[in-house]
Amino acid sequence: MTCSLECTQFDLAMELLIENGFDGIAETVGMLMNTAMKLERSRHLNAGLYERKADRIGYANGYKAKTMRTRFGEVDLAIPQTRGTEFYPQSLERGLRSERALKLALAEMYVQGVSTRKVAKITEELCGFEISSAEVSRASQALDEQLQAWRTRPLGAFPYVYLDARYEKVRTGGVVVSSAVLIAIGVSETGRREVLGTSVKLSENEVHWRDFLSSLKDRGLYGVRLFISDAHEGLKAARDAVFPTVPWQRCQFHLQQNAQKYVPRQAMKKTVAERLRSVFTAPTETEALRLLGLFLDDYREKAPDLVLWAETAVPEGLAVMKMPEPHRRRLRTVNMLERLNKEIKRRTRVATIFPNTESCLRLVTAVAMEISDEWEAGKAYLTFE
Known part of the structure; x- marks a missing residue:
């Protein structure tokens, strides 16, 4: 029968x-x-x-x-x-394994910055059928468990912590808005860099920064001797609330850029930049404050707005003077974040607009995790005695 x-x-x-x-x-x-x-x-x-x-x-x-x-x-x-x-059925079990492998491959392509249109074309060539952008997004969620585990992993002692914020376009409620991507990078006691965490929300106000810093502290971050960042909105109040005793170094590169806004004449800009550079590169804190005082006196009448700004802003860029001299050059700015931000931008530029903050966080985390692994396996960024 x-x-x-x-x-x-x-x-x-x-x-x-x-x-x-x-x-x-x-x-x-x-x-x-x-x-x-x-x-x-x-x-x-x-x-x-x-x-x-x-x-x-x-x-x-x-x-x-x-x-x-x-x-x-x-x-x-x-x-x-x-x-x-x-x-x-065993035959279908093998098919399910192949399907899971395909979904992981799609997720990896998404993380690598391949557009959903290109992914659809690739799957049509390889598999004979087309994958929609919604299916690519669902497939990318297969990475979520691994990425979430990395974002919540325990931390330890990191003497220096760099903080930064960038913006990505995210669609929410039918409207495209700029969402804040917060990133923390630490230099460990072995001198190696490591991306400590990242967070994506619709703004970088104090609440977002406070939640982000609190999450780092809850994961075991301790031993911080200096925070280095630009003057991001809400960051100062959040730092004072979560790490009240840790000093802050304001990025000297961005201070130089900000100063140019207050220079009244084009002919003065080069000289102002050179004078500020001499303040930042002074051998001691005492000498830096002396040069700053001369700078303020010389421009009090010629550029009153510049002096009003510099009296408060420039001293925020001198906290590095209290750190060991061999470390100062690498602690003056957040330029070490350039490689990470450039790679994030390269990947997110393909996506253009994210459908939600979760998809943005997924991609940023994957890139940060990749760069962090390279740093941890590479040469030391600083040398601690």
């Missing part, structure tokens, strides 16, 4: 190919797969359909419909079910 049924199904499959040629391949594959799965269930149960045997294992229990997309097109399957024993 079983042989007769199998032979009949095989004959029908051949007839489909004869009548429809290549157009009938998907239906033919479905018919052969269904027959193979029935045979596999009979072997698992040690009994055919309606066969009475004392040594049978469980019972047949109907079928479950499933449509699979293959390189031949959509294939309609009837997956045999059982009662009293666990069973799943």
Whole structure:
């Protein structure tokens, strides 16, 4: 009876190919797969359909419909079910493994900055069917568990911590807005750099910064001797709330850029930049303050707005003077973040606009994790005695 049924199904499959040629391949594959799965269930149960045997294992229990997309097109399957024993066709299990591998590959392409349109074209070439942008986004979620584990991993002692914020376009409520991407990089006691964490929210106000810094502290960050960052909105209040005793070094590069806004005449800009540079590169804090005092006196009448700004802003760039002299050059600015920001920009430029903050966080985390691994395996950034 079983042989007769199998032979009949095989004959029908051949007839489909004869009548429809290549157009009938998907239906033919479905018919052969269904027959193979029935045979596999009979072997698992040690009994055919309606066969009475004392040594049978469980019972047949109907079928479950499933449509699979293959390189031949959509294939309609009837997956045999059982009662009293666990069973799943081995052929489909292999297919599921291939499907999971494909999804991981799609997620990796997404992380590498390949556009969803290109991903769809690649899968159509390789697999014979197209993957939609929504499916690519769903596939990328397969990485979430690994990325979340990295974002929440325990931390330790990091004497120097760099903080930065950048912006990415995210669609929310049908409107495209700029979302703040916060990044923390630490230099450990071994002198190596490591990306400590990242966070994406719709703004970089104090609440976002406070939550971000609190999460770093909760994960075990300690031993911080200096924070280095630009004057980001809300960061000062958040630092004072979470790490009140840790001094802050304001990025000297951005201070130089900000100073130019307050210079009243173009002819003065080069001299102002040179005078400020002499303050920042002074050998001691005492000498830096002396040069700053001369600078303020010289420009009090010629550029009052510049002096008003510099009296408060420039001293914020001198906290590095209290750190060991061999470390100062690398602690003056946040330029060490340039490589990471450039790589993030290269990847996010392909995406253009993210559908939500979660997808933005996923991509930024993957890039940060990749760069961090390189840093940890590379040369030391600083040398500690």
